[in-house]
Amino acid sequence: GAVVSQHPSWVICKSGTSVKIECRSLDFQATTMFWYRQFPKQSLMLMATSNEGSKATYEQGVEKDKFLINHASLTLSTLTVTSAHPEDSSFYICSAWTSGGAAYNEQFFGPGTRLTVL
């Protein structure tokens, strides 16, 4: 089946620093990828839709200048958490539809990145 990878799997950083998370589709091309954030014992909350070759679409309440998204190729999207603070500590998960968003395909998730901001 389709595979989505993420790197790193976990990261610990100091408050005020920036952290970049990579999301790759390994065996298919994804014109659209999604970034979610999941706090402990909560559901997945969509942060933004990453669009290859164009600007990301952010959900209401998500600061686009704080969560920078770049979708430079059909297999790679990156999320940069800028000037991270302890409240940004969370589990960040990316996902992609197979075949780039066709109506009847599955959405596969990456393994997630655990971010801890000290």
Place this chain on the structure above:
Amino acid sequence: GENVEQHPSTLSVQEGDSAVIKCTYSDSASNYFPWYKQELGKRPQLIIDIRSNVGEKKDQRIAVTLNKTAKHFSLHITETQPEDSAVYFCAAKYKAAGNKLTFGGGTRVLVKP
């Protein structure tokens, strides 16, 4: 936009019994309803899904039913086993919203041996 509600939030069952989780959605244009299983610290894994042109789908011990009129869908797990213990999420896709999935709040299922 789409809103998905999921009940119950926690479910404890005896091994061998059945578990049922229900979700309701708000947008009648939603056309795809997946169910994900998430173990602690891991990614959500698709366990079953159903399209809006189907009323029921079954895969071994897992089944999903969809009632478009009432705008609700349910996950049924029969003959539960301890390895079924996890958090289960339902979701709905509204194509006009850019193929985004809206997730329910999750159900923590505990299967007691």
